[in-house]
Amino acid sequence: MTEPTRDRTGDEPIPEATVARLPVYLRGLLELADAGVETVSSVGLAELAGVNAANVRKDLSYLHAHGTRGVGYEVGHLVSEISLVLGGGRPSPVVIVGVGNLGRALSRYDGFVAGGFPIAGLVDADPAVVGRKVAGTVVRPVDELASLVAETGATVGIVATPAAAAQEAVGHLVAAGIRSILNFAPSVVAVPAHVDVRQVDLATELQILGYHQHRRTTGDTSRAAG
Amino acid sequence: MTEPTRDRTGDEPIPEATVARLPVYLRGLLELADAGVETVSSVGLAELAGVNAANVRKDLSYLHAHGTRGVGYEVGHLVSEISLVLGGGRPSPVVIVGVGNLGRALSRYDGFVAGGFPIAGLVDADPAVVGRKVAGTVVRPVDELASLVAETGATVGIVATPAAAAQEAVGHLVAAGIRSILNFAPSVVAVPAHVDVRQVDLATELQILGYHQHRRTTGDTSRAAG
DNA sequence: GGTGTCATGTGAACGCGCGCACAAGCGCGT
DNA sequence: ACGCGCTTGTGCGCGCGTTCACATGACACC
Numbered sequence: 001m002t003e004p005t006r007d008r009t010g011d012e013p014i015p016e017a018t019v020a021r022l023p024v025y026l027r028g029l030l031e032l033a034d035a036g037v038e039t040v041s042s043v044g045l046a047e048l049a050g051v052n053a054a055n056v057r058k059d060l061s062y063l064h065a066h067g068t069r070g071v072g073y074e075v076g077h078l079v080s081e082i083s084l085v086l087g088g089g090r091p092s093p094v095v096i097v098g099v100g101n102l103g104r105a106l107s108r109y110d111g112f113v114a115g116g117f118p119i120a121g122l123v124d125a126d127p128a129v130v131g132r133k134v135a136g137t138v139v140r141p142v143d144e145l146a147s148l149v150a151e152t153g154a155t156v157g158i159v160a161t162p163a164a165a166a167q168e169a170v171g172h173l174v175a176a177g178i179r180s181i182l183n184f185a186p187s188v189v190a191v192p193a194h195v196d197v198r199q200v201d202l203a204t205e206l207q208i209l210g211y212h213q214h215r216r217t218t219g220d221t222s223r224a225a226g
Numbered sequence: 227m228t229e230p231t232r233d234r235t236g237d238e239p240i241p242e243a244t245v246a247r248l249p250v251y252l253r254g255l256l257e258l259a260d261a262g263v264e265t266v267s268s269v270g271l272a273e274l275a276g277v278n279a280a281n282v283r284k285d286l287s288y289l290h291a292h293g294t295r296g297v298g299y300e301v302g303h304l305v306s307e308i309s310l311v312l313g314g315g316r317p318s319p320v321v322i323v324g325v326g327n328l329g330r331a332l333s334r335y336d337g338f339v340a341g342g343f344p345i346a347g348l349v350d351a352d353p354a355v356v357g358r359k360v361a362g363t364v365v366r367p368v369d370e371l372a373s374l375v376a377e378t379g380a381t382v383g384i385v386a387t388p389a390a391a392a393q394e395a396v397g398h399l400v401a402a403g404i405r406s407i408l409n410f411a412p413s414v415v416a417v418p419a420h421v422d423v424r425q426v427d428l429a430t431e432l433q434i435l436g437y438h439q440h441r442r443t444t445g446d447t448s449r450a451a452g
Numbered sequence: 453g454g455t456g457t458c459a460t461g462t463g464a465a466c467g468c469g470c471g472c473a474c475a476a477g478c479g480c481g482t
Numbered sequence: 483a484c485g486c487g488c489t490t491g492t493g494c495g496c497g498c499g500t501t502c503a504c505a506t507g508a509c510a511c512c
Contacts, residue, residue: 013441014437015468015469016468016469017468017469017470018469019434019437019438020430020434022433022437023427023429023430023433023434024414024427024430026433027412027413028414041488041489041490042489042490042491043489048414049414050414050416051470052470052471052472053471054470054471054472054473054491054492055469055470055471057489057490057491057492058469058470058471058491058492060490060491061490061491061492066490066491067489067490067491068477068478068479068489068490069476069477069478069479069488069489069490069491070477070478070479070480070487070488070489070490071478071479071488071489071490072488072489072490073490085437085440086433086434086436086437086440087433087436087437087440088436088439088440088443088444092432092436092439094432101330101331101334101335102331102335104327104331105327105328105330105331105332106331106428108327109327109328109428111412111428111429112428112429112432114429115429115432115433116433116436117429117432117436155439156432156435156436156439179439179442180435180436180438180439181435182428182431182432182435186253186337187253188250188254188274188275188276190276194442196435196438196439198431198434198435200426200428200431201249201250202332202335202337202338202408202426203249203337203338203340203341203343204246204249204250205408205424205426206318206320206338206341206343206382206408207248207249207252207312207313207341207342208245208246208249208312208424209382209406209407209408209422209424210312210313210314210318210342210343210382210406211240211245211248211311211312212245212406212422213314213318213381213382213405213406213422214311214312214313214314215239216405216420217314218314241498241499242498242499243498243499243500244499267458267459267460268459268460269459277500278500278501280461280462280500280501280502280503281499281500281501283459283460283461283462284461284462284499284500284501286460286461287460287461287462292460292461293459293460293461294459294460294507294508294509295458295459295460295461295506295507295508295509296457296458296459296460296507296508296509296510297458297459297460297508297509298458298459298460299460
């Protein structure tokens with residue numbers, strides 16, 4: 001086992017692939033909790049999350065969520081443990097930059113609030129949009145971004161601008177003190193080292209699907225089935 | 227898992243990681259083409275895409291897009307080559323299931339059409355939504371999904387329903403002959419082996435960001451060594 | 453026409469992540 | 483009390499992906 005420098009309680013570096021699966025586990029666990037289930041095995045959780053059971057066990061071993069041999073894991077304990085690791089235990093208000101079609105949809109998306117990410121405010125560069133009320137929140141101008149972040153304690157920024165404005169939007173967010181950014185604009189943005197950006201590109205996802213489909217139809221050797 | 231037995235011209239299996247980068251390259255190349263640039267080096271393209279230059283070269287080596295030593299790659303050639311690999315050369319109409327906030331935003335998203343994915347139609351299970359016109363298209367009931375796919379030749383399905391309805395929506399799409407699905411619902415869905423599903427979960431992305439932020443603030447290594 | 457400069461293309465090594473398979477351990481029934 | 487069955491926890495091997503480093507080769511300039 002490659003043991004990193006330290007093994008302190010609470011801040012071992014969890015592998016990125018594991019972190020990406022934790023939210024999926026959490027969703028399944030919350031469903032189980034709603035259904036009144038109190039314990040779950042790695043196999044059960046694996047099916048719920050669509051991954052391998054050994055993978056689940058290894059993932060959970062990175063947390064302090066030990067299970068009971070012969071029984072399984074306690075659902076409630078796992079929920080609180082994963083929630084703690086992912087969110088630090090408290091909600092992270094989100095600022096959305098760019099109130100176009102996508103920005104409006106995101107501001108109304110229930111999953112954010114449910115997942116501990118309430119909408120702290122909306123910002124747009126277009127004067128025609130500023131001042132309008134969207135999803136119960138008044139859209140504010142870009143130059144109020146810093147004060148908005150300060151007031152609400154927002155820690156996450158969502159960029160939902162056109163591609164051409166994405167880099168500028170990110171710049172504003174960074175200047176306002178935001179260090180976690182979710183970028184929906186189809187544009188590679190540059191950020192300082194201490195800022196974390198995740199890219200969500202809808203068209204890219206479709207193009208990846210397109211590759212596989214194109215591959216299945218043209219390079220299809222299963223045509224004559226052998 | 228497809229059989230990597232064959233190595234014919236035109237359908238070598240391109241590594242998944244490479245496929246995921248090709249759309250990013252394509253975006254950068256289109257910008258260059260717009261700017262009138264005719265050739266680009268692997269270093270230039272790497273900066274544009276935010277990846278390593280050697281990675282770019284290896285990625286492009288999987289395509290039939292050979293460059294010229296000492297000069298670089300021809301932008302136009304790369305564009306057509308990547309487009310061909312990703313889309314098969316022709317547009318793939320998209321059917322959107324679920325016309326809630328997200329579905330409406332997606333139906334109006336310009337990037338889809340620009341990327342070769344025109345909206346073929348909208349479908350919803352809610353009778354109150356069916357018949358309404360969204361983004362210039364009339365929402366149709368779920369039971370017309372199969373005929374809609376047949377009429378429009380749609381090849382891709384987007385699921386933008388609540389989580390509880392996602393599995394059913396996927397079932398309808400599969401039954402209608404769709405083999406490429408982009409699922410925005412926060413739910414793991416089961417599909418037959420010949421169907422390809424990509425998951426885009428907004429809340430999950432935020433939670434991953436939350437982990438890193440939580441880690442930076444609590445397990446701050448800049449504190450004291452040892 | 454020769455030479456220098458530059459960029460491609462690729463061989464090899466490193467690291468990460470995944471999955472198998474097994475040992476360790478807990479609980480329950482007898 | 484004891485053994486049996488179930489499940490966790492993990493060591494190990496394999497494959498993918500990334501990156502460095504270098505040889506190959508084309509173009510431009512003189």
